[in-house]
Amino acid sequence: MAMNRTINNITVVGTGVIGxxxxxxxxxxxxxxxxxxxxxGAEERTRKAIDHAWTSLEQRGLALGASKDRxxxxxxxxxxxxxxxxxxxxxxxxxxxKKSVLGNIDRYAKPEAIIASSTSGIIPTTLQSNLQYPERFIVAHPFNPVYLLPLVEVVGGESTDAAIIKEACGxxxxxxxxxxxxxxxxxxxxxxxLMEALWREALHLVNDGVATTEEVDTAIIYGAGLRWAQMGPFLTFHLAGGExxxxxxxxxxxPALKLPWTKLKAPELTDALKERVIEGCESYAGNQSVADLEHKRNEFLVKLLDLVEEYWPESKSLVKE
Structure with missing residues (x-):
């Protein structure tokens, strides 16, 4: 089914935060x-979200012909x-x-169109099981904010054509x-x-009274987080081994890996734990609204992405031939 063609026409179905x-x-x-x-009200919310994102996108650099009017x-x-x-x-x-919506997309789209789902947890074989053209379906899972963070996980199902994955990655x-x-x-x-593993341990620390939400965030911001932005856990530990x-x-x-440091199972999300987490986050945020925090996050990410690209200019494609 796949062919060497230029992808020009893009449709986004579902316009929440990720869409x-x-x-x-x-x-x-x-x-x-x-x-x-x-x-x-979907269109109004989307155009407002685009306006909100555009400042950061301009700072990153817009492509020739880029316009919100398109x-x-x-x-x-x-x-x-x-x-x-x-x-x-x-x-x-x-x-x-998702199956219902994907079924409608599959029914109305031209047979050679690529269909991708942003699902964060459902495997593609499950979602493509009832499609007329399952070979053109993939999972393309991005990360919020999608307009700034570059990672997208691409997963094919049992019926997915490998050429479709290659085209989508292109x-x-x-x-x-x-x-x-x-x-x-x-x-x-x-x-x-990986993020859920950290989230699970963070909830245990808060639930057991070991640390507050602010203290957990501080531990990541000024410790692991700074290193992970450049190298990730494996290369970070590679440096920990010296020469x-x-x-x-x-x-x-x-040998320390055998110690029972990780609890593996998430704690029961009781009302008391939920309130401890909610109150901790609200206290930590202070007078800053979610919009204020998003603005600061975006400014930070723009600068951080510039830094990552400065230190990894030779970064190669993650797509294997």
């Missing part, structure tokens, strides 16, 4: 985007996907809902993303499983 992030990224890279979302909302699914070369689905994380690289192809399906993919790198690190610290 709007996709739209902003595609627009900033000079694409025309069609959006579909039957919710009342977005069109279409009132029916059939018309929205009819001419699309690539369709990104972003409806809420419910398997029955598109993602054109819109300044880092596609990470995951070759073995697993619930939650890779990045979210012999990871070999010495595992020989010296490997």
């Amino acid at each position: 709007n992030g996709w739209i902003a990224r595609f627009l900033a890279q000079g694409y025309d985007v069609v959006a579909f979302d039957p919710a009342v 977005l069109r909302f279409i009132n029916t699914m059939e018309e929205a996907v009819a001419e699309a070369d690539f369709i990104q689905e972003n409806v809420p994380e419910r398997e029955d809902l 598109l993602f690289e054109k819109v300044a993303m880092k596609p990470l192809v995951i070759h073995k399906e697993i619930d939650g993919h890779v990045a979210d499983r 012999q790198g990871m070999r010495h690190m595992l020989e010296q610290f490997g």
Whole structure:
């Protein structure tokens, strides 16, 4: 089914936080985007979200021809996907809902169009099981804010054509993303499983009275987080081993891995734990609204991405031939 063609027409189905992030990224890279979302007020919310993201996108650098005016909302699914070369689905994380929406997309889209889902946890084989053309379906899971963070996890299902994955990765690289192809399906993919492991331990620390939410955040901000932005956990530990790198690190610290430091199971999310987490976050945020915090986050990410690119200018594509 796959062919060497240029992907020009992009449709985004579902315009929540993630869908709007996709739209902003595609627009900033000079694409025309069609959006579909039957919710009342969807277009108004999307255009407001694009305005909010545009300052950061301008700081990162817009592609030639990039314009917020290249977005069109279409009132029916059939018309929205009819001419699309690539369709990104972003409806809420419910398997029955996603299957229903993907089925409609599959029915109305031209057979050669690529269909991608932003699902953070459902494996593609499950979502493509009832499609007429399952070979053109992939998971393309991004990270919030999608318009700034470059990682996108790309996963094919049992019926996915390998050429479709390659074509999709080509598109993602054109819109300044880092596609990470995951070759073995697993619930939650890779990045979210890593984040969930940290989140699970953070909840235990708060639940057991070991640390407050602010103290946990401080431990990450001024410790692991600074290193992970450049190297990630494996290369960080490679440096911890001195001249012999990871070999010495595992020989010296490997036995400690047997110690029961990790609780593995999440704590019961009781009302008391929820209130402790909520009150901790609200206290830590102080008078700053969520919008204020998002603005500061975006300013930080723009500067951080510039720094990452400065230190990894030779960064190679993650897509294996």
